[in-house]
Amino acid sequence: MxxxxxxxxxxxxxxxxxxxxxxxxxxxxxxxxxxxxxxxxxxxxxxxxxxxxxxxxxxxxxxxxxxxxxxxxxxxxxxxxxxxxxxxxxxxxxxxxxxxxxxxxxxxxxxxxxxxxxxxxxIPPAVGTSDPDWILGYGQLDYAADARLICDNLLDFSHLPYVHAQSFQAGPEFAANPPKITPVERGVRVTRWLPADVGNWRNPHDVPVEVYQTYDFLVPGVLLMWSANYPEGTAARLGDAIPAMDDALSGLNFTSQAVTSTGPGTARYYFSWGPHCRHGDAAKRDGMMKMAGLAFAEDKTMIEAQQRVIAMTPDPKVMPTAHDRGVTLYNRLVEKLARHNPSELESAA
Amino acid sequence: MxxxxxxxxxxxxxxxxxxxxxxxxxxxxxxxxxxxxxxxxxxxxxxxxxxxxxxxxxxxxxxxxxxxxxxxxxxxxxxxxxxxxxxxxxxxxxxxxxxxxxxxxxxxxxxxxxxxxxxxxxIPPAVGTSDPDWILGYGQLDYAADARLICDNLLDFSHLPYVHAQSFQAGPEFAANPPKITPVERGVRVTRWLPADVGNWRNPHDVPVEVYQTYDFLVPGVLLMWSANYPEGTAARLGDAIPAMDDALSGLNFTSQAVTSTGPGTARYYFSWGPHCRHGDAAKRDGMMKMAGLAFAEDKTMIEAQQRVIAMTPDPKVMPTAHDRGVTLYNRLVEKLARHNPSELESAA
Amino acid sequence: MxxxxxxxxxxxxxxxxxxxxxxxxxxxxxxxxxxxxxxxxxxxxxxxxxxxxxxxxxxxxxxxxxxxxxxxxxxxxxxxxxxxxxxxxxxxxxxxxxxxxxxxxxxxxxxxxxxxxxxxxxIPPAVGTSDPDWILGYGQLDYAADARLICDNLLDFSHLPYVHAQSFQAGPEFAANPPKITPVERGVRVTRWLPADVGNWRNPHDVPVEVYQTYDFLVPGVLLMWSANYPEGTAARLGDAIPAMDDALSGLNFTSQAVTSTGPGTARYYFSWGPHCRHGDAAKRDGMMKMAGLAFAEDKTMIEAQQRVIAMTPDPKVMPTAHDRGVTLYNRLVEKLARHNPSELESAA
The missing domain is CATH 2.102.10.10 (Rieske [2Fe-2S] iron-sulphur domain)
Structure with a gap:
């Protein structure tokens, strides 16, 4: 690896x-x-x-x-x-x-x-748990799986409707259309607009909203994501432009996550999440962390099972799909950055 | 393997x-x-x-x-x-x-x-647990041992007086004389007549009986056995002929067992056992299954210990005895059937 | 190994x-x-x-x-x-x-x-637990570590002030000066005089004493040690001569310890300890064994952690210090005795 x-x-x-x-x-x-x-x-x-x-x-x-x-x-x-x-x-x-x-x-x-x-x-610009602008909860999980499998998971949210249908109430929209993927310095950026109907946990309003969601995934495995609700029509109006956090209707939140390879077949996963201080309070943060606790346990179950299947497969091969663009782009970047230092190519942790 | x-x-x-x-x-x-x-x-x-x-x-x-x-x-x-x-x-x-x-x-x-x-x-002609002619209990055990070691065990009942002296009340007769071993289609047949004195659990009569016991052991590891009690002298009268189930005095019973290799060093063992519906009832089946539970735990203790010794032995070799004829015949058949498909010779599970 | x-x-x-x-x-x-x-x-x-x-x-x-x-x-x-x-x-x-x-x-x-x-x-002249001259307690520990690491530990008491500062109240004197190390038949002898101030558990007197401590460490991993208190000035008076046990003021005690390699990365450690029958009783023995229980658990924690670090080190190398003379002398003896029988060089347990 x-x-x-x-x-x-x-x-x-x-x-x-x-x-x-x-x-x-x-x-x-x-x-x-x-x-x-x-x-x-x-x-x-x-x-x-x-x-x-x-x-x-x-x-x-x-x-x-x-x-x-x-x-x-x-x-x-x-x-x-x-x-x-x-x-x-x-x-x-x-x-x-x-x-x-x-x-x-x-x-x-x-x-x-x-x-x-x-x-x-x-150092990736993560948001610290003590940042006064945000109200963040945090936790960590030890994985019996290669760090790469967790990175792959975080680089492809098309798993949300399947792994997290309950916990995150993720609908088919996460898999129906690939997000926009762009290279950034030492990582990739994943951006999308999603509809959120009335009743969806993301939407506290009595009209549908549009959710903007963007994250950078940076070496060696750091995810920095924010999302927020905007009025219907914002996506069409802005085109590729990034909406201002200050213009968010509601639901502005931030999550910082990091995957650390502790060795071959093991990893530690750190995460924080919560609302902006103008978009929520400690109770909202606690509700979100409860949801994340369920969701990250769902990921762990799947990824550790995937690791066990890989371990019993003599010559494991994957078949990339349309959703793997982010995974592929990121893994190529990892190969390129590792080549800078030949000794890294031999690093087998 | x-x-x-x-x-x-x-x-x-x-x-x-x-x-x-x-x-x-x-x-x-x-x-x-x-x-x-x-x-x-x-x-x-x-x-x-x-x-x-x-x-x-x-x-x-x-x-x-x-x-x-x-x-x-x-x-x-x-x-x-x-x-x-x-x-x-x-x-x-x-x-x-x-x-x-x-x-x-x-x-x-x-x-x-x-x-x-x-x-x-x-498909081997096992007797299903729902077969109305038989009153069968069933169970399974996961082994930390190669499937082959369990097959070897089932192909050589000379272990009964040593491993199962208590549970099955097996006497020296199981080791004193090798049974008759014959090849059958995709397996071997093991047949013997045994004396059962008054007081032996197999014998509900007040006179000694003769027990006929026969099983086919078929690839990939399926044991199908029946036994029953017959009047003294039946063995001598019949010679090599097979007694009719219908002529059994008492104690007619059937066990189907299967050993599945789940991988190198692991196996799952399935078993059912019980009396014919004209030779027993649910209470008899329960008594038999209790006995089998003790006996199969005795086997598991021995075979898993054997596996651990083999694992610490650099170049493990066995020394076959007179009782290994069934084991040897069956293992040769396995080699022969595996050779039909060269890829099987490489199968290491 | x-x-x-x-x-x-x-x-x-x-x-x-x-x-x-x-x-x-x-x-x-x-x-x-x-x-x-x-x-x-x-x-x-x-x-x-x-x-x-x-x-x-x-x-x-x-x-x-x-x-x-x-x-x-x-x-x-x-x-x-x-x-x-x-x-x-x-x-x-x-x-x-x-x-x-x-x-x-x-x-x-x-x-x-x-x-x-x-x-x-x-057979090394250990003192048996039933020896009437001594009042000995005993115990054993299973190690998830190579026997050699435990032998290395026992051959270098400079770890006492660091690993056993609490349990044995060992002061810097164990590390400040190396003991006298001499080869003996099939082992090495480690001998030292230590000061014991008033208040030290070794010294029951109201004046400082001198503690003589000597052990033979013999193949394949047997430590036989006695120590006792003598009046101040004895060390200077005797020079290199060995004091007589009978002349001890107080505190005469004996410990026999044995390290057995059970396999690669595992070992069993046996130990007994207690006072001479004229220098203590069962209560004193129990107090000493309680102290030893704490101390040997401290060793186990350190040595098993050391083993885990070694296991994750591609090409582990040590850097001997002045205190390693006993370790080096003993390990050279092991190599020499193993060479007597070429097959031993291949023994990898």
Missing amino acids: THVRNAWHVAAWSCDIAAEKPFAISILGEPVVIWRSASGAIRALEDRCIHRLAPLSLGRCEGENLRCLYHGLLFAPDGGLLEIPGQDLIPPKAGVRSYPVADRHDWIWVWMGDPALADEAL | THVRNAWHVAAWSCDIAAEKPFAISILGEPVVIWRSASGAIRALEDRCIHRLAPLSLGRCEGENLRCLYHGLLFAPDGGLLEIPGQDLIPPKAGVRSYPVADRHDWIWVWMGDPALADEAL | THVRNAWHVAAWSCDIAAEKPFAISILGEPVVIWRSASGAIRALEDRCIHRLAPLSLGRCEGENLRCLYHGLLFAPDGGLLEIPGQDLIPPKAGVRSYPVADRHDWIWVWMGDPALADEAL
Whole structure:
């Protein structure tokens, strides 16, 4: 499975990294330890002591440093070895790998590729759960499936009428016509106008509305989507132009989602969702999160079953359909970005 | 492990396939979905959508067809692709494999080999649980063991005095003398006369009787056995001739059993047992099934332990004994039938 | 992983082998059945019937012999095949492997290498739990880790201040200075003098004492350690000489520990500990065992985590430190002893 190493991978919710408590996660099959130092800096190192390969995440934060709690080796934030108890000479180049890491939009992001290329400007513009403009709930799910299968799912909403007919009350409109797909910097954009009749949960009015829905899906697996209701006729009037959020009649909401490959056949899926503060309140957010909880469990059931079928298939092949344009475009981008760094082509996580 | 693909494999109890409820099973490591259509027809398809390999068993029956509930592709009973939501052109030859399937003797049978060779006359003549001549109980067990180990067990009853001394009150007679073994069409026949003293559960009389016991073991792993009590001296009088069921003194009973390879190292074992309606009633059947429940759990304990030992043995070899004639004859037949279709030799389920 | 086959491996606590109850264990990935015969002799055979590879540990003791309870084959204590029910001819050389076995120091020891080399004088001089001079508690733990990782742990006590700061109240003295390491016959000796201030659990006095601590670590993974308190100044006075147990002020105690490789990535760890009968009582033993229970759980957490990191590391390499002298010396000895028998180099358990 090809993955883009030179990208910011979501490693945790910011609020889950407590002060001076090391946190362990695998990303692309590599063990990573993340912690907040005494000064509040966020740090990420290879979670594997050079001495005997014990995980540093079982270690102890000491000021800005992290001590392995097996035999006491002390590592600097850049991974350099500072101390070996009982030994005066420290091999000068000894140390573990350090990863560029950022605390942004209430997520912790880790750059898994060449540190020289780690540009914080490439962090996808997710909406953080603490953003005052939005009222967001959040959660996460661990998958027994390759990250790619979850990305494929998120890049093709034609599954909504089949997987989510109940939870999201998704009608055939999601499968009847493909959305508009356009390439964007490091991702693809998926945009559509949908009708919402009176009675649909999206539509609080007593007349039909038009729902604008748009998301960017960005490497290595980040979905950023907003949608809102507009008066009938808006789509025809605007053509390809993007409606202004401020002109929304109602229902303006945002969801940020991230798929992180933790290793071959496993992934972690993070998500937040909720209304704009002028379009809803905590009760509305809770209703939406309840719906999302049902829907994301439906996805998990299907995708993990799909993974099991793939695992028992000697030479698995897919047959793309008209709805796979977004999937195909995105996966080609992944291949292209991975080729930039030949070592990534071999990355098998 | 060699298996006979060109054979009818038991895939389910007929009563477990409800109307329009897809049922999933692996046979020889292949995912199969079975369902009863709106018209009542029984159907079996490859349980793997050609689009993205989601299991069709999570799908929805629509009339005679089956719809994948991931992205909505619709399949005909012959596996042909009928519909791709949102796409007008259907690739003309696209589809999934369909399997010949039959609902017979209260079992669902699936032909895993060349459909052109699927002859319903080859379905083993099991006695169905609804047969009015017999009063049968039934059950099934999932094994963490190769199907072959269960077949080996059923082909050699010399294990009875050791594995089933308690449950079946089996005495040394099962091991003291090998039974008569003869080849039959697509299987082997195992026949013996056994003494049953007063007090043995098989013998309800106050004089000793002779028990005739005969079974055919047929590819791909179906055991069909009857036994009954006869007056002392019958064996000597008849020689090799088969006694008539109608002449039985008492204890006439029938068991149908089937071993299905679900994949490498796993199998499902189906069984029914009970008295002839003139030789017992529901209470007798219940007593017999209780005994069988104990006995089949004894087999499972031994065979799964045997499988674990084999798994930790680099180059496992067996040493056949005099009692292995049936095992050897049957396994040679399996090799021969598998050779008919070279692809079967590679089948590793 | 290299292991010394030509060594006595601890297979069980003596008291866990009941009369005529076969006991199963894997050693170096080989299935072994151990039992006490009718005459009380301890026996060990390959736990794999030559007929169809069923485990003999599901079998039945009959006098001095062991019968497989699958098809009834009977084996002599030397592994020779005595009986095949229903078959007159017994292949003269047929049988299973028998292992030299000894019941010594309340442990059952199995020699996994060439039986001709099995010399009971090579059994490490552990202190049995029934030894009247000592008041010992005991226990065992199953590890999801290679035996070697546990041996490495026991050969380097510099982990004590980090892993066992709480449980054993180990101070930095265990890591500050390496102990004295010397080769001994089939192992290494680790010896040190440690200060114990007033208040330390080791020191029941109102003045500081000096603790002498010494252990031999012997193939295939047996640790035999004693320690005791001496008056301040004893270390300087004695130099390299070994203090007499009889001269101990207080705190004389003994622990016997054994690491048995049960297979690749798994091990069983046996331990006993307690005071000399003139230096403590059952209450003291219970307090020590409670402490050991906490400490050995700390080791298990660390070592199993280390094993998981190693498993996800493509080409795991260690960086030895000054404290690894014992580890390195011992592992070189293992390589050397394994080379004596070329087949051992291939042993991958």
